[in-house]
Every structure is written in C-alpha cells, then in structure tokens.
Amino acid sequence: MEARQRRSFTDDYKRQAVDLVTSSGRSIGSVAKELGLRDSVLRRWVEQRGAGREPTATARRPTTQATVPSADHAAEIARLQRENERLRMERDILKKSIAIFAGTRT
Template identity: 35%
Template sequence: MPPAHPPEFRKRAIELARTSGKSIGRVAGELGISESCLRHWVALADADEGKSEGLTSAERKELTELRRRNRALQLENEVLRKAAAYLAADNLPNNVPGGRRAGRP
C-alpha cells in the first residue's frame, strides 16, 4: 500500500479539484494520484463541511472503533458461552445419562 499523503497535500488537492475548473480525473492525473482517491477525498471533505449527506471523518473513525469493539465482545461472549457449557457438563452427576462422566467408575 502506498504511503499516506500529508494532510496539506490532501487539502490542496481538494481545493484544486473544487476551484480549478478542470475535471477531477485531470487534477488527479496532474497530482499523481488516482481519480477515485481524489473523489473520495472530496466526498469526505464535503461530508465534514456539511455540504453533503454522509458520515464525517470523526463518525467514520468512531464507527470503525465500535465495530472492532463489537467483534471483540462477540468473541469474548462465545468463549464464555463455551466455558460455561463445558463447566456445566463437567458438574453433572456420574449417574446422569449423557453426562460427561456417565459410564465411568
């Protein structure tokens, strides 16, 4: 993955895309970045400035963190669920059919 561009570069690229009168593809080519990258930057800037619908940069960052935390909690719950089932089965009396200790002396 290529290195991230500095914020000043992004800001200037967005400004050029908005004010130069050139197409985004042409501006992107002159700057040596992909057209989709510049379109993405412009769309994010529009959302951050309230010019368009969509998530702001801060909201995107928060959503990413919440999704990461949600995955971790789901994994923890699954581990706890399996541990509880294992311990519950281990505590069954010896004479209960289907218990882990059934049939053992």
C-alpha cells in the first residue's frame, strides 16, 4: 500500500484561499470543495489569518450586517402586522362559526 504524500502550500496560495472565503461571502466548505481542500485545512488557515482581527465564529460563517429599516420598510412592516392581526381574528371567527354549525362548542 502506497502512503499518501502530504501536500504543501505556499503562503501566497493560503492567503488567496482565505481572501476568497472572506471576500466572496461563501462558506468555507464550498470554497474548500472548489479548491480541492479539506474543510478543516481551509478553516485553520482562515482562523490563523484572522487571529486578532475577528472572532473564530465570525471567520467560519459569513454574516450579514443588520441595517436599520428605512421609513418605507417600517411602514410596510407595520401594515403587514396589522393585516396579520386582522387575518388571525378572521380565522378565529371562522373556527368558532364552523364549531357552531358542526354542533360542537369550543
């Protein structure tokens, strides 16, 4: 049985792989698969390069930054909440009327 030879990568290659993860917003797993690497190897490189800059959990998973909703979005959210409440009330009324016509009371 032939032993697998350990691959070595240059610092420049590692830096480019880490940059691909951080700039693309894709997961470490998908980038590692694309580059033909194991997830654990690329994750270690990301953690090593990100040491002191951001926490490990942030380096593993790309996150989206929360933004303050604009006035239009806030108005839309309020409208949808009112509509949701109205639909719940209509649903409850229909449930009660079905129960009445079926002959059972809740």
